[in-house]
Amino acid sequence: MYFETKEFLKHISIDSVVFGFHENQLKVLLLRMKKTNEWALPGGFVKKQETLEKAASRVLKERTGLNDIFLKQFSVFSDPNRSRKNPAAKELSDPGSNSSFAWFSNRFISVGYYALVNFSQVEPTPDFFSDRCEWQSIDEIDRLIIDHNQIINKALETLRLQLNYQPIGYNLLPPKFTMPQLQKLYETLLGKTLDRRNFQRKILSYKILNKLDERKTGGAHKAPYLYEFNLENYQKALQNGLYGGW
Amino acid sequence: MYFETKEFLKHISIDSVVFGFHENQLKVLLLRMKKTNEWALPGGFVKKQETLEKAASRVLKERTGLNDIFLKQFSVFSDPNRSRKNPAAKELSDPGSNSSFAWFSNRFISVGYYALVNFSQVEPTPDFFSDRCEWQSIDEIDRLIIDHNQIINKALETLRLQLNYQPIGYNLLPPKFTMPQLQKLYETLLGKTLDRRNFQRKILSYKILNKLDERKTGGAHKAPYLYEFNLENYQKALQNGLYGGW
DNA sequence: TCAAAAGTGTTTGGTTTACACCCATGA
DNA sequence: TCATGGGTGTAAACCAAACACTTTTGA
Numbered sequence: 001m002y003f004e005t006k007e008f009l010k011h012i013s014i015d016s017v018v019f020g021f022h023e024n025q026l027k028v029l030l031l032r033m034k035k036t037n038e039w040a041l042p043g044g045f046v047k048k049q050e051t052l053e054k055a056a057s058r059v060l061k062e063r064t065g066l067n068d069i070f071l072k073q074f075s076v077f078s079d080p081n082r083s084r085k086n087p088a089a090k091e092l093s094d095p096g097s098n099s100s101f102a103w104f105s106n107r108f109i110s111v112g113y114y115a116l117v118n119f120s121q122v123e124p125t126p127d128f129f130s131d132r133c134e135w136q137s138i139d140e141i142d143r144l145i146i147d148h149n150q151i152i153n154k155a156l157e158t159l160r161l162q163l164n165y166q167p168i169g170y171n172l173l174p175p176k177f178t179m180p181q182l183q184k185l186y187e188t189l190l191g192k193t194l195d196r197r198n199f200q201r202k203i204l205s206y207k208i209l210n211k212l213d214e215r216k217t218g219g220a221h222k223a224p225y226l227y228e229f230n231l232e233n234y235q236k237a238l239q240n241g242l243y244g245g246w
Numbered sequence: 247m248y249f250e251t252k253e254f255l256k257h258i259s260i261d262s263v264v265f266g267f268h269e270n271q272l273k274v275l276l277l278r279m280k281k282t283n284e285w286a287l288p289g290g291f292v293k294k295q296e297t298l299e300k301a302a303s304r305v306l307k308e309r310t311g312l313n314d315i316f317l318k319q320f321s322v323f324s325d326p327n328r329s330r331k332n333p334a335a336k337e338l339s340d341p342g343s344n345s346s347f348a349w350f351s352n353r354f355i356s357v358g359y360y361a362l363v364n365f366s367q368v369e370p371t372p373d374f375f376s377d378r379c380e381w382q383s384i385d386e387i388d389r390l391i392i393d394h395n396q397i398i399n400k401a402l403e404t405l406r407l408q409l410n411y412q413p414i415g416y417n418l419l420p421p422k423f424t425m426p427q428l429q430k431l432y433e434t435l436l437g438k439t440l441d442r443r444n445f446q447r448k449i450l451s452y453k454i455l456n457k458l459d460e461r462k463t464g465g466a467h468k469a470p471y472l473y474e475f476n477l478e479n480y481q482k483a484l485q486n487g488l489y490g491g492w
Numbered sequence: 493t494c495a496a497a498a499g500t501g502t503t504t505g506g507t508t509t510a511c512a513c514c515c516a517t518g519a
Numbered sequence: 520t521c522a523t524g525g526g527t528g529t530a531a532a533c534c535a536a537a538c539a540c541t542t543t544t545g546a
Contacts, residue, residue: 178498179498179499180497180498196497196498196499197499197500197501200499200500201501219497220496220497221495221496221497221498222496222497222498222499223497223498224497224498224499225498225499
């Protein structure tokens, strides 16, 4: 795939923070840039007749192989010097480069999206500018290009605030999951441990889960039950947030 | 003030939903367009070396006379046909118009900001394209140009969700206010009535208000006490949200 | 057979809800 | 003097937090 700058809107880009949950850890999908070996978020540009959502979803289809990804816009990053904040970006836009790379020397206002995916369904695929595409644990992420660390932080913050209003469990977990898995997800996102018994009682009280007859086989210790989301009830419950207030 | 298109980024605009609270009603600041007499949100364009925040704040300084307005980005509106959704916008971008108006025929991706201001401090001022600038009650707003009704709805929705995380009372009310006033604000934003006594107990339990010795004079009936926000405690309390959770 | 994980239930204390009485003020 | 709005208090219902015992499983 070649990169034709003329079909895109100048000055506007999108960057996506793709979250996955695997082995009780929150992961983010990252790309390693060919020229500098520095890591970056999957991103792209917006075609002249395309919404931002379509652009984000088109790019992520290429990076993950998935259609119909859960995507939410969360913030816009518009510092006029954002691309100059990092030496790697400077090098990327080095005028000595070929014209595809020169495109990066424009000022870009980037719209941030976060995506929630089922980790095991993703096939990480590099793009034109990168040679690797991999999951990294959220707390092991190194320095990224430009302001991408900041973008991830903002995405995480948003995710935490929206935990009670977005179908986060549904999109990050496999269709069938155990109560301890769901609890670990909540604990990871909230950054604190929760009481097993109180968690179970609370989450069940929302009536958003169907308890299945199956249990998770294979693991050591007592086999936990499997659950699935009751999508209809989940959606309804999220409209008012998962718990009260005024 | 003339409108020089060259100094602005193409394809990017900002639109602001300026909220005020007056006589127990939530108000929004609107402009009436010269050519079509249709109403629109205050908005503008982004200079080539300016952040979006700066652009929004510059425009609002012109429309309200206020510096240091509380501003939050809440969403981006990027439908490629958004400006064609409404006959008024078509007319605005009529090629027969002068060059300033022709600028509008570009595709614009608009970043939405909401602003919270102290109603009585605002001096509504029209811009180059409008002849009137006025407050309108949120539930009396007519059809606006382009997708501006949608932008307001999204702003309101965001405001409601952020009520417990943003200093909304502080920015919408005058420095000194009564408990009933604060309650009306909450009731308006939440769209439901609250018990007077329970509201007071709850809000006081947060320790975010200083009770003053003064009472509000002049009104009929028993004179209510005045309060002011204890900014330090308010900010701290908002960091965790105004009430619990997990 | 034991350590670790998972299923289930109870007690306690705090918060929220619902509701009542008295006071001040202008009409 | 009365209607209206505002200040303050209390009992009951509910919910959340803390905590213990039993079961299952592979090592």
